[in-house]
Structures are given as C-alpha cells and as structure tokens.
Amino acid sequence: MAQITLDGVTKRYPDGYEAVSDMSLEIQDGEFVILVGPSGCGKSTALRMIAGLEDISDGELRIGGDVVNDKAPKDRDIAMVFQNYALYPHMSVRDNMGFALKLRGLDKAEIDKKVEEAARILDLQQHLDRKPAQLSGGQRQRVAMGRAIVRDPAAFLMDEPLSNLDAKLRVQMRTEVSRIQNDLGTTTVYVTHDQTEAMTLGDRVAVMRAGRLQQVGAPMELYNNPVNLFVAGFIGSPAMNFMPATIEGDTVRLPIGEVPLPDEVRGRLGDSGGKQLIAGIRPESFEDASVVSEDVKRRGATFRARIDVVESMGSELYAHFRVESDQDIESQELRELAEDAGGGEVPSSGEAGQIVARLDPESQVQEGQESELWVDADRLHLFDPDDGRNLTASENAPAATGAGGDERPGA
C-alpha cells in the first residue's frame, strides 16, 4: 500500500515531442484513480512511467514517499495488468501467477498458498494447471489480474485491462475489478479511454488531453462541473450537446431560442456581453415540455423542434433533432473531441448541429413530428471558444487546466 505522487512529471522524446507535460497528481493510499482521455493523450505513457517501463524526462515520481525515478520496475513493488494481458504462454496459470513470487525466492508451499488464495478470489481454481492458450478471453483477463493480486504490491497499474473483452463481459469484469479493489484496498491507477469505465470505477478521475492533465475530481464533479469544453465533451454518454451562444443582457441566445440566465450563472459569467460563446447542454437537461410542471418550466425555456429519430431504451428515451445556426463555432477542443468520437457530431461553421435530448419515457414525442421541448437553464454550461474554459463552472472546482499543446496521434 502506498501513496503515489507525480510531481511535474514530463515525458519528452528525443525529437522534442512531449507525450506527457508537467503532470502533477497525488494518488492517496488505497485510492482508485482513473486516467482517461482519447488515444494519444499520454495516459498510457504516464502509467508506464509509474511502472518504470518508460524513463521520466523531468519531474519527480514518488511511491510511498521514496523517489523512484531511477528505480527499475522490479524495485518499485508495483503490479501491472496489460491491455493484452501479456501472460507467459509457456507457463500454466499457476506458474504465471506464481512467477513473481518465485523470482522473489519464496518457498514452494507459500507460493502455492498465495496462488490458491488468488485463484479463489478470481474463481480460477479449476483452471490452475491449464495453459493460457486453453483459456477464454475473460479467464485470461482474470489470470492477468491474479498475477497482480498474488504479489500484494504497493499499487496496481492497469492499462486498459478490459478493452479486449466483449461488451457483456466488460461490464461484468468492471464490477469484478471494482469489488477486488474494494476488498484489497490497494492503491490503483487505471488507464482507459472509455469514459463509462472512468465514471463507474474510479474514486477520482483524471482527464488528460494532449499530454496535459485537464481536470481531476470525483466522477460526478467532472460531470457536473467540467472545467473546460474538452472535459465536458469527453465525460458523459451520450455526450454533451454544443451550440453557439451569445449573451444578450439577462438571456443567452441559442439556435433553439432565447434562454434566461439564472442569476447565479450571470454572476459568474462576468462581462461576456456580446461575445460569441459555446453553450453546452447535457441530454438530460432537456425534457418534453408537456411533462414538466409549470413551476419548473420557469427555470428554463421552451422551444419547438422537429424530432428526427426517437430511441427508446425503456427507462429513458433519446430524441435526436437538428438545430440550424447562422453562427460559427470554432474550437480546437471540439475538433479533437469530434475526431475522437469518429467525427462530425459537433456543429461547426454554421452547419446544422445534431442534438440529443434524454426525455422522460412517458414523453409522447414522435419521429418526424414537431414537439415542444424544454431546456433547463440552471444546467447550462457556457464555454469560452478561445481557450475552452468553462465560464459557468463553480469557483471551488479544483482545476488542473492548461489548454493548447501540439496534438500528435499515436503517442
């Protein structure tokens, strides 16, 4: 068990490219921290630096109070679960799990005891004498976990451990990982590009972009109080809707209509009158106007929209519609988000934007028909298009900002 501290840790390649820039993060003993971000954001590099598989160019890394910058992986007392499991194919499951203990020189009886114990936790007892090739994907994944568990290390490092599993198994193993971490209480750093995993697993989530830490906080805090456009767009599924916005006195003009600004928000906004901003609205901040009480309705604004597609999930309902806008929104962060998502969901350069609204399942909206929707002004986020800053975020939101930086894929 140990605390892991990254203090201005930087990874610079010989060509001058920085995969991780000046990253500072304090991970408490027993904490489960998720590093999340799109591919190429430096999250895996950061993890590999903690593991000792990558040299640290600058800054200091401490595990349990000791500076470990120059220590070999084997001297850091950490266990790592690799994305592709990296099981030793020539060894049985038992030998795979016991390998680290054998290297440490433990006697056979003790190794067997620890391996059996880990196998029991992971429900692998009947597979101990099989080779990795004879196991299913989920079983291999559990062996990889077991290899980490038997060591009782200072920290677990997990590099997208679930990304190779199919969707159903992934959800199952997600719960499993969470349970094991709770039971063992071992400090864990978990890298993923999947914001759902990040939201559900972590005590705290650290969002990275282009080698820089964007925001670190509890999942709900990131969700409700994103410090910038990037975090807002990355966290949440379906993603936040973005549209151009202009402040006009007490209201904000959006392509869907004029929305009154709550006093609180206006206070925080300061002097932004007339400036072109980007509004962010989460799908659940919309509602079918017919199911919202008059009292609540006053908090926002109603507008009419022609619904293109309705997706009913049973417990909720997603309505897709388009907004026409004559304003441009241009933002580097939005472009990156769009690229990461596989393109085109962000309204830009005056194109019609696709908006997703999460409505009450009672809603009667129909595909192809115009419906009256309501938007909650209290839950409106406004972003500065120049630096992506969230102008409406609460002041007390701990921020680790730093926009910019050259993006290079595949790092």
Added chain:
Amino acid sequence: MQHTNRERAAWSIGILVVLFYALIPVAWIAAISLKTPEQVADRKFYSGFHLDNYEVIFKDDMFIAALINSIGIAAIATLISIVLAAMTAYATSRLNFAGKTVILSGALAVAMFPPISIVGSLFDMWRAVGLYDTWPGLIIPYMTFTLPLAIYTLSAFFREIPWELEQAAQVDGATPFQAFTKVIVPLAAPGVFTAAILVFIFAWNDFIFANTLTSTDNARTVPAALAFFTGASQFEQPIGAIAAAAVVVTVPIIIMVLIFQRRIVAGLTAGAVKG
C-alpha cells in the same frame, strides 16, 4: 478445403516422385554398405544382408576417434553458437544502439565468404598459434560461418514475441537477464531449435575445414576421415566401408532433426496475448 480424387492422385504421384528422387541415393549407399567387398561390383541392388562393413569400421580406431571428434565438435560449436546468437539476436531485435547495422551487415558479410577462400590462410594462422589439429581449431571457423545464420533466424523469432511479455516479467520482478532466459528464450524455442539444427548440420557435414585443418585422430571428423579409409586389407577397395561409414554419420543427423522437429511447432506463443 475439399480435394477431389484427381487432385489427391496428382499430389500423391508428385510426392512419390520427389521422395524417390531424394531418397534413391540414400537407399543406394545403404544398399552398398550391406554388401561384402566381392558383391560391390555385382550390379545388383540387393545381394543379401551382410554387416561386415559395419564390423570393419567399428573396429577401426580412426573411425571411432573421428566419430567422437565429430560429435564433440559439432555439439560444442552448436552450443556456443546458439548462446552467442541468442544474445546477439535479442540485443539487435530489442535495442537500438550505435553500430547495430554494422554488426548485422558484418555478420552477413562474413557468411558470404566461401569457406575455401579463407581455409588457406587459416591453415597458416592455426599452425602459428597452435590451434592446428585441435577441437577449437575447427569449432571457431564453424561458429564464424554459422553465427550469422543463427542470428538472423533467432532475430526473426524474437521480433515475433510481444514486448509486453518482457515488460510483464520486469514488473514481476525479473532482471532483464531473467526476463530473457525465463520468458523470451523458452518462447523462442522453435527458433532456437531451428538455428541449432542449421548450425549442427553445418558443423557435422563440413569437409573443407576438417580436411585442411586436421592431420591426426586428434581432431579429424568423420567426413575427413572417410577419405582416409582403407578396406579390410590394403588390397581391397574400401567402397563398402565408406558406404557403411556414410550411413553411420547420417544417422545422428536424422535423429537430431527428428528430436528437434517436434519442438519446431508453430503457435508456441498462442495464448500470450489476445489474438
């Protein structure tokens, strides 16, 4: 894929032709080795089962000595060659260091020299430094010629092994050397055995070096010794004995290949990573 009968027949005939072509000289030499000296020229393929020639060669001290030399020299050359090649191949396939290309192209250049072109100078050098007619005097040139091939073969296998396996081993507490010996080498076993067979065959079959760089039973190997064969008496043609010796030297190679062939199975790394 389903084969029609016609295809199967065509394949069978083809295989039989190739087998016949490849094995007829072997069968021929085996047949000669079973004849008595009088029968050698009887123009028959088979004239009865006589082990006289084998008795002769195994009573011959020179042949026994040559056999021991052959086995010893080939085994030692193989062992050293594989150990060195494995380490070199690992370094060149995993690390980027100055002079890497020089090492690789240098190794290739060495292998391109025809042995006959260096054997003359080696003869003089070995006599000067006292390696003439000794085991190391043969082991060193054998290694020189087999190392490049072994390095290239093993590099190909090492490159196939996922990086993560070593990293997993390192995180598990292994030193780089332990990661190499306990994880990488076992996984590259097919490559190791392939390289070992190639090296062993080269050393076992070599005639030029063995004939030039030896003069006595001290280090003379079987291929060279065959040239010194005489019959049971001075006045007999040693054809039968040479044939018997040829059969005897072929057997270890066949055994070697059969043993190692079982280890050269594809897919040994199956299950390491999701694939």
